[in-house]
Amino acid sequence: MRVLIDKKDIGFFFESLKEENTVYGVKQKEPGFYVFDEAETFSDPLDKYTPTLLPPKKYLFPQKETLLKFSTTPSLKVKQLIEFKKQVIFGVRPCDIHGIKLLDKVFTTDHEDKNYTQKRANTIIIGIDCMKPCYKYAYCESVGCLDVEDGFDVLLTDMGDCFYALIGTAQGEAIIRKNARFINANKSDDEKIKCMKEERRGLFENKFATDISNLPLLFKNADNDPVWDELNDRCLGCGRCNIVCPTCYCFDVFDCVDLNMSSGERCRQWDACTLKDFAVVATGENFRSTRGQRLRHRFNRKFNYLMTKHNTSFCVGCGRCSRSCPVKIDVVETVNAVVNNRKTK
Amino acid sequence: MINNNSLYLPEIARIVSVRQLTEMEKYFEISTEGKKEFSFNPGQFVQLSVFGIGEAPISISSSPFNKDTVGLCIRRMGDVTTAIHKLEIGASVGIRGPLGNGFPVRELKGKDILFIAGGLGLAPLRSMISYVLEKRKDFGRIIILYGTKSPGELLFRDDLETWRQIEDIELIITVNRPDKDWTGRTGVITRFIPSLELEPQNTYALVVGPPVMYKYALLELQEKLIPENNIIMSLERRMKCGVGKCGHCQINGVYVCLDGPEFRYHTLKFLSEAI
Numbered sequence: 013m014r015v016l017i018d019k020k021d022i023g024f025f026f027e028s029l030k031e032e033n034t035v036y037g038v039k040q041k042e043p044g045f046y047v048f049d050e051a052e053t054f055s056d057p058l059d060k061y062t063p064t065l066l067p068p069k070k071y072l073f074p075q076k077e078t079l080l081k082f083s084t085t086p087s088l089k090v091k092q093l094i095e096f097k098k099q100v101i102f103g104v105r106p107c108d109i110h111g112i113k114l115l116d117k118v119f120t121t122d123h124e125d126k127n128y129t130q131k132r133a134n135t136i137i138i139g140i141d142c143m144k145p146c147y148k149y150a151y152c153e154s155v156g157c158l159d160v161e162d163g164f165d166v167l168l169t170d171m172g173d174c175f176y177a178l179i180g181t182a183q184g185e186a187i188i189r190k191n192a193r194f195i196n197a198n199k200s201d202d203e204k205i206k207c208m209k210e211e212r213r214g215l216f217e218n219k220f221a222t223d224i225s226n227l228p229l230l231f232k233n234a235d236n237d238p239v240w241d242e243l244n245d246r247c248l249g250c251g252r253c254n255i256v257c258p259t260c261y262c263f264d265v266f267d268c269v270d271l272n273m274s275s276g277e278r279c280r281q282w283d284a285c286t287l288k289d290f291a292v293v294a295t296g297e298n299f300r301s302t303r304g305q306r307l308r309h310r311f312n313r314k315f316n317y318l319m320t321k322h323n324t325s326f327c328v329g330c331g332r333c334s335r336s337c338p339v340k341i342d343v344v345e346t347v348n349a350v351v352n353n354r355k356t357k
Numbered sequence: 358m359i360n361n362n363s364l365y366l367p368e369i370a371r372i373v374s375v376r377q378l379t380e381m382e383k384y385f386e387i388s389t390e391g392k393k394e395f396s397f398n399p400g401q402f403v404q405l406s407v408f409g410i411g412e413a414p415i416s417i418s419s420s421p422f423n424k425d426t427v428g429l430c431i432r433r434m435g436d437v438t439t440a441i442h443k444l445e446i447g448a449s450v451g452i453r454g455p456l457g458n459g460f461p462v463r464e465l466k467g468k469d470i471l472f473i474a475g476g477l478g479l480a481p482l483r484s485m486i487s488y489v490l491e492k493r494k495d496f497g498r499i500i501i502l503y504g505t506k507s508p509g510e511l512l513f514r515d516d517l518e519t520w521r522q523i524e525d526i527e528l529i530i531t532v533n534r535p536d537k538d539w540t541g542r543t544g545v546i547t548r549f550i551p552s553l554e555l556e557p558q559n560t561y562a563l564v565v566g567p568p569v570m571y572k573y574a575l576l577e578l579q580e581k582l583i584p585e586n587n588i589i590m591s592l593e594r595r596m597k598c599g600v601g602k603c604g605h606c607q608i609n610g611v612y613v614c615l616d617g618p619e620f621r622y623h624t625l626k627f628l629s630e631a632i
Contacts, residue, residue: 049392050471079365080365082408084408084409084449087449088369088408088449088451088601089409090366090367090369090408091366092363092365094367112629118602119602121601122600122615123361123364123600123601123602124361124364124602125600125602126361126362126364127364127365143413178373203599215403224389237627259439261604262604262605263597263598263602263603263604264597264603265365265409265411265412265598265603267409267410267411267598270408273409276408276409278365278408278411278412280418280603283590283597283603283605285607289607291594291595291605291630292595293593293594293595294413294432294434294435294438294593294595295567295593297568297610299594299630300630303516305630309607309630312609312610314608316610317607317609319608320610321610330405
């Protein structure tokens with residue numbers, strides 16, 4: 013199902029969703045910098061959009077969350093905590109929809125992680141499609157994440173005076189029927205959308221020098237590539253690239269005790285594989301002691317390890333890590349260096 | 358045993374015995390007091406909680422035929438293990454698991470087994486040794502090489518004495534730094550591999566110890582023509598979740614918690630960050 017929502021009615025749709033859900037939208041934090049935050053009204057920058065500082069991952073896999081609550085007196089009692097609420101994330105771009113789809117895989121493969129899946133099951137995703145490269149760091153087209161076919165409940169495309177809304181799920185259809193003023197789209201609208209999607213192809217100057225499917229093998233054979241030595245000298249090991257990534261999900265687990273010293277919580281919190289202590293074991297050995305090794309690990313997770321395990325790129329091309337790196341380590345440059353160094357061998 | 362409805366929720370268990378093995382290591386027996394039968398494979402591990410301090414992965418040292426309690430040999434190293442060392446009989450702890458896969462017990466049947474334990478490496482191997490002794494007829498030769506830095510660090514002395522008395526077990530114990538009372542063998546454990554007469558195709562080497570021991574053990578075992586598939590090593594890594602999510606134990610493309618902690622050399626040799 014697909015419908016048209018007049019631009020003057022999108023605010024109504026947005027606000028009407030707030031009756032039953034917490035609604036998060038894109039807000040400008042500083043000129044040119046956007047964040048997802050609880051929003052009163054629809055204020056998406058649309059064609060001025062650049063990726064939010066943090067991806068919407070934070071609403072599904074919070075920066076810090078409680079897993080258990082315990083009390084040790086008079087006798088030990090432990091109960092698990094799985095927190096969720098009905099929420100809508102409004103204005104999620106294709107790269108971030110892909111990011112959420114990857115987290116869905118991660119948190120349901122091998123063992124289901126209910127702290128994630130319960131939040132996910134109670135989340136409605138309203139996407140907004142991108143019709144042009146949002147900023148110089150983006151390379152979503154190279155990793156196959158410019159187009160998105162599922163993973164959203166509704167996907168909006170800006171058609172000038174209205175939004176073309178593609179419905180992705182039964183839940184999406186239900187909210188459109190209940191919360192939106194709309195008219196049905198017709199064949200000429202479908203054609204127009206198809207043309208717009210064709211026109212956006214090839215506009216990305218920032219791109220990989222090879223097809224994404226070649227990367228796992230190239231990275232597998234690039235353990236001793238000089239690029240890791242070069243990055244070893246530049247990387248600060250600060251973990252920013254991990255924190256802003258829509259598909260990084262490593263975490264630390266620790267206990268917090270209340271002042272009474274008898275009750276407390278077990279929490280998990282985002283961790284970062286580029287930080288020095290990430291792989292230190294009890295005896296003090298560090299299996300990835302250099303920054304170059306840790307960055308190699310991070311790149312391999314995106315383009316080799318997890319890509320091989322789940323059969324899809326674990327980088328969605330949003331470019332947040334390249335934008336936020338204090339020493340300007342760029343994903344596209346790094347990948348292309350690996351590709352070119354392999355070619356010359 | 359891990360329930361997806363409560364992935365991170367430990368069972369509450371009680372310490373039913375504590376034994377000081379060395380200055381650094383204690384042996385704890387833990388019971389869920391009939392709430393749950395404890396079935397595991399030798400070589401599996403648990404996540405042990407001291408609430409308020411945290412959780413740490415600990416390999417199981419007890420016999421898999423004892424399903425009432427689980428035995429954990431714990432070295433006092435970090436926050437959690439130091440806290441556990443302060444606990445006494447009757448104290449409550451949390452336990453998640455068993456986790457990991459353990460040794461390929463079925464495949465080992467009918468084979469000669471060479472155990473190589475360095476230091477605390479005896480902790481996970483003791484469970485497998487108990488299994489082999491219980492089912493002695495199912496296995497061929499049993500050779501146990503065990504080495505520690507000093508005589509004071511030898512774990513499970515009662516067991517060592519028992520094993521020494523068993524005729525069809527070849528037991529070699531060595532220490533690197535003997536004291537004045539030591540009358541046994543001295544030198545690093547891997548020194549004693551060359552003199553073994555092994556039937557390589559029928560021998561499995563189960564190797565657990567510190568990373569430096571693996572490098573030398575591998576050289577000696579390859580010299581003995583033990584197939585790469587038959588060399589099985591258990592790896593130690595930092596773990597937070599134990600269920601393949603948190604990323605801490607990842608070595609290249611594998612997770613120690615899900616895919617290990619035991620790995621064959623023919624897998625490990627392709628993992629540049631393994632040993």
